[in-house]
Amino acid sequence: MSHHIVEFQDVHFHYPDGTAALNGLSLRITHGESVGIVGANGSGKSTLLMHTNGFLLPQSGSITIGDQKLDKKTRQEVRKKVGLIFQNPDDQLFMPTVFDDVAFGPLNLGLSPDRVRECVHEALETVGCLGLSEKPPHHLSGGQKSAVAIASVIAMQPDILVMDEPASHLDPKSRRALINLLMHFHHTKIIASHDLDLILDVCKRCVIIKEGRVIADGPSEEMLSNRRLLEENNLELPLSLQKRDFSPGGDMDEITKLHHLLGHWAEHNSEHAKTYRDWAKKAESLGRKDLAELLLRIAEETVAMDRLFQDAMGLCR
Ligand SMILES: Nc1ncnc2c1ncn2[C@@H]1O[C@H](COP(=O)(O)OP(=O)(O)OP(=O)(O)O)[C@@H](O)[C@H]1O
Ligand SMILES: [Mg+2]
Numbered sequence: 001m002s003h004h005i006v007e008f009q010d011v012h013f014h015y016p017d018g019t020a021a022l023n024g025l026s027l028r029i030t031h032g033e034s035v036g037i038v039g040a041n042g043s044g045k046s047t048l049l050m051h052t053n054g055f056l057l058p059q060s061g062s063i064t065i066g067d068q069k070l071d072k073k074t075r076q077e078v079r080k081k082v083g084l085i086f087q088n089p090d091d092q093l094f095m096p097t098v099f100d101d102v103a104f105g106p107l108n109l110g111l112s113p114d115r116v117r118e119c120v121h122e123a124l125e126t127v128g129c130l131g132l133s134e135k136p137p138h139h140l141s142g143g144q145k146s147a148v149a150i151a152s153v154i155a156m157q158p159d160i161l162v163m164d165e166p167a168s169h170l171d172p173k174s175r176r177a178l179i180n181l182l183m184h185f186h187h188t189k190i191i192a193s194h195d196l197d198l199i200l201d202v203c204k205r206c207v208i209i210k211e212g213r214v215i216a217d218g219p220s221e222e223m224l225s226n227r228r229l230l231e232e233n234n235l236e237l238p239l240s241l242q243k244r245d246f247s248p249g250g251d252m253d254e255i256t257k258l259h260h261l262l263g264h265w266a267e268h269n270s271e272h273a274k275t276y277r278d279w280a281k282k283a284e285s286l287g288r289k290d291l292a293e294l295l296l297r298i299a300e301e302t303v304a305m306d307r308l309f310q311d312a313m314g315l316c317r
Helices: 045-050 098-108 113-126 142-154 172-183 196-202 227-232 239-244 254-266 269-285 289-316
Strands: 006-014 020-029 034-038 060-065 082-085 160-164 188-192 205-210 213-219
Touching: 020 045, 020 060, 020 213, 034 045, 034 196, 045 160, 045 188, 082 142, 098 113, 098 142, 113 142, 142 160, 142 172, 172 196, 188 196, 196 239, 213 254, 254 289, 269 289
Parallel strands: 034 188, 034 205, 082 160, 160 188
Antiparallel strands: 006 020, 006 060, 205 213
């Protein structure tokens, strides 16, 4: 698994008309994190996301993806790792047919025609649009365009998936399918959305931005249950938390909060256990049986601990 860290350091960007959209934005996202970007209209979310693959480049400050500093020279390379889905699917789809649009990325990666066909088939199937492959994208409905734009990016199997308002045109069933898809995408995800329920479901971490700067950053359960913080940023509690908000004037009840926190704390347990086992094998092959045995024990304890977390989450229901 690759280890692509996304790091923004004091990034400034203003549009040609002088609008300052990013004003010293700093953010570090490590491999495998799922990060929601939220904020009022015009706070800079789309501008921020368009910087992740070099579609826009900072006027000052720096952006690093993995070990590459993002600039004019490296952005082609960076785009192989970072799949960006634009807020408006019309900005993403420009080929004569849906098939061509989804095939565009894999072809550019230099895959064989057979492999390209497989990738396109798989990606369109994942978003439920296999039947649309011969249609011109401009004849699709808004939701279908969004789904195809998502397919065009996942067909490239990016290490870092960046989505700008991915669910805004989707019907409830397609939105749920998208949430499932995102939950099963285990690499880095960065998602900007006003759909705070989607962020709560999919993203463990949430970053609030305002006037092109990060103003709060932490576990989604904490950020998105903080009514005051949300209101200060033209946002409101996710619907799922509004329903659970039983106490008059209070935020999410403590046990619900604990349930979310336990999920957050336990998120990487099974992944870590697997890593310890992999390293145990390596240590064994290097003749370090003592270390290998200890690592295997750590893996077992981690699995046992994960079961305790699941039990605790069960008790919170
Ligand atoms: N092409 C452009 N030219 C000039 N100003 C722009 C352009 N695109 C965006 N802006 C301005 O930059 C600021 C940030 O816009 P951006 O689209 O990043 O916000 P956003 O947080 O994505 O908003 P939304 O929630 O509405 O999608 C806004 O003030 C906006 O008016
Ligand atoms: Mg936007």
